[in-house]
Amino acid sequence: MQAYKIKMRLHRNLCFATIDGLTLIFNEGKYADKVIQQLLKRDKRWGARDRAFVAETTYEIVRWKRLYSEIAEVKEPYSREDLWRVFAVWATLRGIKLPDWKYFENTPSRKIKGRFDELSKIRKFKESIPDWLDEAGEKELGKAVWTKEIEALNQQADVILRVNTLKTTKEKLQAELFDLEIDTEFIKDHPSALKLKERANVFTTEAFKNGHFEVQDASSQLVAEFLNVEPGMRVVDACAGAGGKALHLASLMENKGQIIAMDIYDHKLKELKRRAKRDGAHNIEPRHIDSTKVIKKLYDKADRVLIDAPCSGLGILRRNPDAKWKLQPEFIENIKKTQQEILQQYSRMVKPGGQMVYATCSILPSENKNQVDTFLASEMGEVFTFVKDKSILAHKSGFDGFYMALLEKKK
Numbered sequence: 001m002q003a004y005k006i007k008m009r010l011h012r013n014l015c016f017a018t019i020d021g022l023t024l025i026f027n028e029g030k031y032a033d034k035v036i037q038q039l040l041k042r043d044k045r046w047g048a049r050d051r052a053f054v055a056e057t058t059y060e061i062v063r064w065k066r067l068y069s070e071i072a073e074v075k076e077p078y079s080r081e082d083l084w085r086v087f088a089v090w091a092t093l094r095g096i097k098l099p100d101w102k103y104f105e106n107t108p109s110r111k112i113k114g115r116f117d118e119l120s121k122i123r124k125f126k127e128s129i130p131d132w133l134d135e136a137g138e139k140e141l142g143k144a145v146w147t148k149e150i151e152a153l154n155q156q157a158d159v160i161l162r163v164n165t166l167k168t169t170k171e172k173l174q175a176e177l178f179d180l181e182i183d184t185e186f187i188k189d190h191p192s193a194l195k196l197k198e199r200a201n202v203f204t205t206e207a208f209k210n211g212h213f214e215v216q217d218a219s220s221q222l223v224a225e226f227l228n229v230e231p232g233m234r235v236v237d238a239c240a241g242a243g244g245k246a247l248h249l250a251s252l253m254e255n256k257g258q259i260i261a262m263d264i265y266d267h268k269l270k271e272l273k274r275r276a277k278r279d280g281a282h283n284i285e286p287r288h289i290d291s292t293k294v295i296k297k298l299y300d301k302a303d304r305v306l307i308d309a310p311c312s313g314l315g316i317l318r319r320n321p322d323a324k325w326k327l328q329p330e331f332i333e334n335i336k337k338t339q340q341e342i343l344q345q346y347s348r349m350v351k352p353g354g355q356m357v358y359a360t361c362s363i364l365p366s367e368n369k370n371q372v373d374t375f376l377a378s379e380m381g382e383v384f385t386f387v388k389d390k391s392i393l394a395h396k397s398g399f400d401g402f403y404m405a406l407l408e409k410k411k
């Protein structure tokens with residue numbers, strides 16, 4: 001977190017919207033992305049800059065909640081007055097001139113900067129994270145790596161697109177977006193990725209509506225590729241959710257073969273169906289896991305199985321900063337049990353000679369390599385061999401933190 005100067009005038013109704021949003025997120029436990037979506041519908045006259053101000057300021061204050069609250073000397077549950085004080089800290093550290101509104105009367109600008117310098121010497125304040133997370137991160141990754149990693153996870157993420165090769169090419173999409181004044185660049189070793197040089201709302205473009213791309217982080221784009229799929233194969237995406245990876249698999253398989261996309265939540269699969277239609281992905285078959293029968297029916301039947309496991313999501317904090325406050329250590333302990341159960345059960349769908357990828361968007365070894373090691377040492381894991389894995393850290397890659405391991409079932 002850097003204090004830097006920018007020229008910006010604060011507009012009253014935009015600041016009000018931000019404070020309203022923060023009240024819902026901090027005091028009522030609402031999800032930041034949902035709250036922001038609602039806020040942006042508030043005033044039809046708002047232009048792109050106004051909307052960007054509300055969205056980005058809300059996310060920034062959510063990201064730096066602990067640091068700003070310490071500086072402002074306020075505690076939860078926040079009163080409206082407290083939130084204005086937090087807002088004043090945000091504005092002061094950004095070098096924004098505070099208007100003479102009553103909410104900003106007696107804002108101690110010098111003291112704010114002094115407190116910022118002082119608190120920045122202590123990692124859990126500087127990086128604005130709960131004590132337990134700071135301890136867990138250091139314990140798992142070691143002091144030097146965790147210090148760099150949490151700093152990287154607090155940066156705003158770039159917008160990355162995955163070109164849908166079922167409908168277009170990377171070069172054509174780049175040209176299509178360039179015509180709309182959206183400038184992009186290729187990313188080395190990420191064959192389907194385009195990175196936006198400046199943030200823009202890509203969801204309103206015809207290219208998006210026509211399914212020419214999906215928004216998907218560069219690290220996430222490596223997962224489907226790790227599975228070595230080929231057109232014509234039978235592939236199970238066992239934790240498909242709304243289908244980010246399943247849609248990528250369909251592209252890599254050129255719409256040939258079968259992708260069985262499963263999840264325990266049917267509403268996510270419905271969203272997947274909608275996206276598949278837009279993307280022209282015809283070989284995805286959603287299957288709701290409503291009993292263990294759904295899995296058992298596929299024992300020894302799949303050429304490839306993807307387990308994109310539920311996880312802490314610590315690798316994607318950049319785009320989901322309120323997870324810092326919503327996540328609890330007990331949740332991580334429970335999700336680790338689920339991860340191992342899923343590995344034990346779903347690996348049975350791989351046919352002899354077939355392959356499986358276990359992936360998470362976590363940076364914690366206990367959710368990643370340790371899970372794979374535990375699996376390989378178990379009775380079920382005996383029939384698998386470890387082929388390779390990849391741990392992606394945000395401070396090294398510049399993209400989300402991810403893990404993926406490729407295992408092969410013996411013939």
Ligand SMILES: C[S@@+](CC[C@H](N)C(=O)[O-])C[C@H]1O[C@@H](n2cnc3c(N)ncnc32)[C@H](O)[C@@H]1O
Nearest residue numbers: 238239240241242243244245263264308309310
């Ligand atoms: C990391 S997310 C998947 C993201 C998705 N693959 C994508 O690329 O967009 C993990 C998914 O696992 C699902 N899940 C949780 N427990 C599960 C279980 N026991 N079996 C199958 N899916 C499960 C969650 O609903 C969630 O959608």
